[in-house]
Amino acid sequence: MSPANIVSLAKNRGLDIIGITDHNSTKQCELVWKLGQKLGLTVIPGCEMTSREEVHCLGLFEDFEALRVFQDYLDQHLTIIPNDPILFGHQVVIDEDENILEELDNYLGASLDVSVEEVEQKVHELSGIFIPAHIDRPRNSLFSQLGFFPPELRVDALQISKLADEMNIREKYRISPDITIVKFSDTHFPADLGKIYTNFEMEKPSFNEIRMALHGENGRKVKIP
């Protein structure tokens, strides 16, 4: 899952847009974005956050200034548990030539000390897109951790896992028809990349177009194939 491998696999498998959302870190996004630029692949920088309730959720950002501010927020709120490389592997940040630039000491699978609403508010304050991840999973999902949709949470979409059926999920969790549901591959290994995707119908692959599509605005829309 090196940055160069990610962009070339994404391109070869016919994707136009990918999101980079490491657990509780944004530090590899810029390099993937840069490599994507060379291949004409749109890379949206972001993160998969773990709230204090252990709800996993995605934050996507328009530019690297917002991303940098969000990284500071992560650094400030990540529970400090030293990473054990034997158990969890090395958490490295690499450069274009795959030299190790930095090894992250705190375990990135830990949770942040803020609620899911607080994380959402931070993402929106930075004009980002907020999507609770794999909401149908029996753990680390909005519904497993919190039982039902928190009344004050504002989402741009909800992500379901690869085998889930959109209509079943809508019925099971009584999800409003106004809320868009998307499917992403949640790729952790090269083999998964591009297996699951969502089609976005829009003018061009830009962040604002993506936001409009998620909200079904101006004729833009998304469709799970």
Add this chain to the structure above:
Amino acid sequence: MKVSEVVEKLGLTVFSGQKGLDREISGGYISDLLSDVMGNAREGEIWITLQVHQNVMAIASLKDLAAVILVNDLKPMENTVKHSDDENIPLLGTSLSTFEIAGKLYQAINA
């Protein structure tokens, strides 16, 4: 046994929901997955958890639980306190861990 007696015996903090202190306790339930509590907790039970989110009180109300105990000195979020007052379900706290408070609660209820 009433919630107020458990508060006294176990030295619990009462954050909110004072009006519900004379609720009767039928037993206890422990879980930090709210979906699990929705499915498996029973009426009148006292729920021990480390979740401080407002949905905790909504589920306590839905299941008609006697009270909620937050462990490890955790403090409830503001709207969790509000819901506890609205629903008259006491929101309690302890500095003890789940294991320790559960042991004490079990003894108190079954004494």
